[in-house]
Amino acid sequence: MYTLNIKTRILAFVVFFELVAYSSIQLFNNYVYKQELVELKAQEIEQIFRVGSEKINSLSLMMERNAIHLAETGERLYNMKKSGIVSDTFLTQQYKNILIENFTNFPEAIGGGIWYEPFVYDRAKQYFGPYAYKSDEAIKFTWDLSVPSYDYHTMDWYQIASKNNWGQKQQTHKPILWTPPYVDDAATFSLMMTVDAVMFDKNKQPIGISTVDWSLENIAAFIEQLQVTHNSFPFLIHAQSKQLISYPDSLTNIEDDSSKPSWFPNLITPLEADELLTLTDIKINGVYYNIYYTLTKSGFIFGSLSPVSDLEKEINEITLLTLIVGSIIGTVFIAIILIFMRYLFSPFDRVLDLIKASIGHDKDNNNLVTVQSIDYKKLNEFTPIVNALNEVYQQVNSYISDISFNNLRLKKSKLEIKSLNEKLETKVKLRTEQLKLKTQEAQDSLAHLKNTQQQLVEQEKHASLGRLVAGVSHEINTPLGISITAVTCLEDDINFINDKLETQSLKKSEFDKTYKRIIESAKMLHENLNRTSELVASFKQVAVDQSLDDFRQFDLVDYLKNNLRTIRPKVHQAGHTLSFNHQDAQVQLFSNPGAISLVISNIIDNALEHGLQDIKDGLITVAINVKVEDIEIVITDNGIGMSCEIVDLIFDPFFTTTRNVGNSGLGMHIVYNLITQQLHGNIECTSEPEQGARFIITLPHGLHQ
Numbered sequence: 001m002y003t004l005n006i007k008t009r010i011l012a013f014v015v016f017f018e019l020v021a022y023s024s025i026q027l028f029n030n031y032v033y034k035q036e037l038v039e040l041k042a043q044e045i046e047q048i049f050r051v052g053s054e055k056i057n058s059l060s061l062m063m064e065r066n067a068i069h070l071a072e073t074g075e076r077l078y079n080m081k082k083s084g085i086v087s088d089t090f091l092t093q094q095y096k097n098i099l100i101e102n103f104t105n106f107p108e109a110i111g112g113g114i115w116y117e118p119f120v121y122d123r124a125k126q127y128f129g130p131y132a133y134k135s136d137e138a139i140k141f142t143w144d145l146s147v148p149s150y151d152y153h154t155m156d157w158y159q160i161a162s163k164n165n166w167g168q169k170q171q172t173h174k175p176i177l178w179t180p181p182y183v184d185d186a187a188t189f190s191l192m193m194t195v196d197a198v199m200f201d202k203n204k205q206p207i208g209i210s211t212v213d214w215s216l217e218n219i220a221a222f223i224e225q226l227q228v229t230h231n232s233f234p235f236l237i238h239a240q241s242k243q244l245i246s247y248p249d250s251l252t253n254i255e256d257d258s259s260k261p262s263w264f265p266n267l268i269t270p271l272e273a274d275e276l277l278t279l280t281d282i283k284i285n286g287v288y289y290n291i292y293y294t295l296t297k298s299g300f301i302f303g304s305l306s307p308v309s310d311l312e313k314e315i316n317e318i319t320l321l322t323l324i325v326g327s328i329i330g331t332v333f334i335a336i337i338l339i340f341m342r343y344l345f346s347p348f349d350r351v352l353d354l355i356k357a358s359i360g361h362d363k364d365n366n367n368l369v370t371v372q373s374i375d376y377k378k379l380n381e382f383t384p385i386v387n388a389l390n391e392v393y394q395q396v397n398s399y400i401s402d403i404s405f406n407n408l409r410l411k412k413s414k415l416e417i418k419s420l421n422e423k424l425e426t427k428v429k430l431r432t433e434q435l436k437l438k439t440q441e442a443q444d445s446l447a448h449l450k451n452t453q454q455q456l457v458e459q460e461k462h463a464s465l466g467r468l469v470a471g472v473s474h475e476i477n478t479p480l481g482i483s484i485t486a487v488t489c490l491e492d493d494i495n496f497i498n499d500k501l502e503t504q505s506l507k508k509s510e511f512d513k514t515y516k517r518i519i520e521s522a523k524m525l526h527e528n529l530n531r532t533s534e535l536v537a538s539f540k541q542v543a544v545d546q547s548l549d550d551f552r553q554f555d556l557v558d559y560l561k562n563n564l565r566t567i568r569p570k571v572h573q574a575g576h577t578l579s580f581n582h583q584d585a586q587v588q589l590f591s592n593p594g595a596i597s598l599v600i601s602n603i604i605d606n607a608l609e610h611g612l613q614d615i616k617d618g619l620i621t622v623a624i625n626v627k628v629e630d631i632e633i634v635i636t637d638n639g640i641g642m643s644c645e646i647v648d649l650i651f652d653p654f655f656t657t658t659r660n661v662g663n664s665g666l667g668m669h670i671v672y673n674l675i676t677q678q679l680h681g682n683i684e685c686t687s688e689p690e691q692g693a694r695f696i697i698t699l700p701h702g703l704h705q
Contacts, residue, residue, distance in 0.1 A: 014337055041311060045228050045292055048304075049276050052226050052234075053296045056219060059108055060298030063195045063212050066106055068174045070210035071197035073098055074114040078121060078199070078207060088122075092130075096141045099132035103139045110134045110192065110215040113145070114199075115152055116208035127152065133213070156182070157194040157211065166198045166206040174198065178299070180241035181216055191216045191245065193238075220246035223302060228292060229310035237301040242268050248305070263291060267303065271295040281308065351382045355389065371396050479528035486525040493518050550594075553702075556587040556624060556631065563597050564622060567604055574608055576618035584626055590702035595674045596633075602671050603635050603695050610657065611639025611693055630681075633697040642687040650685055675699075 077094060080086055095114065103109055111133030121128040127146040132139055145152055152158050157179045161167065167175020177196040184192050193216060196209045216236075223234045223246055233248035247261075263282050271277070272295070279291040284305070293303030358372045371393040376386040493514045500506035564580050571578040604620060612618035618638060625632040642650070649655045651672040675683045679699055687693040 010341065015334055018333060045304075046276055048226050048228055049292065049294050049302065050274075052223060052302050053274055053294055055222060056296045056300050056302060057298050059214070059219060060195075060296075062106075062108060063214050064176050064197070066102065066109060067112070067176065067195045067197035067210050067212040070099075070102060070112060070114055070212065071174055071199045074116075074199045074208065074210050075201070077114075078116070078201065081121060095130040096132075099130055100139045100141055103132050103134065106212075107134075108214070108218070109212050110190065112194075112210070112212040114208070114210050115158060116199075117206070118153060120207045157196065158209065161196050161198055161206070161209050181238050181243050181245055184213065191220075216245050226304070228304040229306045231310055232304045232306040234302075234304045237264075237267065237303070239268060239271075239295060239299050239301050245300075267291075267293055267301055271301075273297045347380065347382065351376070351386065354386075358393070370400075476532055479531040483525050483528045483532070486521040486528070490518060490521040490525070493521070551590060551592050553588060553590045554593055556589045556596075557582050557584065558586070559593055559596075560600070560622065560624070560633075563600060567601060571604070571608065571620060574612070574618075575616060576608070576612055576620060578604070579619065579621045581621060581623040584624070587624055587626055587631060589631060589699065591679055591699060595678050596699075599671050599674055599679075599697065600633070600635065602667050606667060607635075607637040607639060607693065611637045611641070613640075615639050629701075631699050631701060633699065635695045635697070636692060638692040641689045641691045641693055642685075643689055647685055647687050651683075 077091055081088075081091055099113065103111060111131065113129055113131035115129035118126045127148070129146045129152050130141065130143060131145050132141045134140075144150070160177050160179055161175075164177055167177055170176070175198040177198075179194045179196070181191055181193050184190055193214050194211050195214065196211055198206055199208045199210060201207050220236055223236050226234050228234075234246065235244070235248065236246040237244055242264075244264075261284070263279055266279055274294060274297065276292065276294045279293075282289050282291055282305075288308045289305045290308055290311070291303060291305055293301055295301055354374050354376060358374050360370050360372070373390045373393060374386050376383065497506065497511065497514055500510065560580060560582075564578060568578045600622065607620055612620075615638070620635070620637045623634045623636075625634065646657065650668050653669040655669070672683060675681045675697060681697060681699040683698070684696045685693065686696075
């Protein structure tokens, strides 16, 4: 392994120290500069937004004041009209002069008017609404909007006053109402907002409104001039109507292809007026932006989209310049260190050369190292080192002699070890052969065990089938006995009628009575023969399924009905009840029905023999639960239950609590193997003493054929 010499390590340490120190200084400078720049930029942005908000608020306030002035003028002229002190011609001219003069001296508005309720100003006039608007930098007056075809009383900008109860809830001298942004389709055809001031008569009853129209295009143009950064994009939103008034065209193709930006809902949440907020790292068209926004007192959201790269650009430029200058300084410093190290370590290099020359190899044996004393005559800091090294060399020569002697002994030991290894290999081969024989014997035993297990399964199937035959035969005896009795009664009644007919002594009452008994006997005979037929059919299907190991598609609900029909006699004979619950009319399953039948039969037999042995009027319930991924068959009883220790061992082979009466303890083990290995399912058992037992069988909906 190569090891760096002292000079290289010292030089590497110096270079590493310089890089660490330089990097630390760079990171510190970058952090400090970035913090200062961010703070200054934040102050600059806050000042820009303060200017924009004050501009918007100032214009809004001017619009409201102008609307109030027109409302007061409209009330004054209305009172003059009602007093009759001046002519209508004079008043009409006054409306024109006042509106033209007002909007000539108020260039921030694009128009406005004084609008009265129907027949309020003049009982002969439904519409009285003088209007003035800006056209080609001149103010024009018109009565064109006081006509039925325009019907200003139905316009949204007019009805906003009446729908808000004429602003009477406002605690102000003149109620003020603002419309949402809309496009003026009557005169200016521009995006605008209208401020309404309500006019009242001397009895404080509303007589109309005065309006001032504010073109949003001018304020949008002003907003676009406020640049937060070089590549920023200002925007303007009306908060109440959630309308985008000004938004850059270059950013309209946003990432979610909707009518509004994806970040739009974050801006229209409840805000405090004049509070500057920020959304960071918003991706628009592949570029990350910081969004600065504030809510003005007049109800506008004024904001700006600023690329994150604009803020980082200046920092990156300064960092790059610092990096270049620092790299040059570092390179010069390293060159100086190299020259200094070369001069400083020249005596050390000479001593190192003498030490290398003092170490060599024996001419006869190249593997044998020899050392010679060093002849160093100078007196400096290396002299004590050389003297100590010569003493070490003397000890090394002594050690070399000892090593040579020990090497001879080691070679002899290696020969002995080689001989022992050869004997060990022979023993390993012998043990390997013996291990193969033992492995073969174990495999033969495993095959025999599997064969025995299969025989036990077959025996369990035949035993289950035998128990099934016994139960069905007992159940069939009952309907057959009833049928024989019914046939005997039927024969007696027929013979009775025949005798009466031969002697011609048959009465109508005797015939009716005998006819009813014949009908009842035939009905009883038909029902019990059908019952016997159903039992035989169910027994036949279950017996065939238990004798086959074929997988097929079948209806689990119908199959379990037939299977439980053959088991129910045994349960009833023991004085218990067997119940079958299912939610679905049909449950299609691809599986081995014979194995399922054997599993359910074994579990019910186990419940009868162990769980319900000392229980009267016991209940065994079989239920089907259909789930998305599998099907559950749940078998429960209300027997004596089991302890936790028995539940943990119930599926183990040869485990039984009644071995003294001849049970082998293989029934539940065979059930477990059938479900997990043949049906590819799972079975769980839960029970507590005196709480009955619950078996949950989980089967897949189907297997690959």
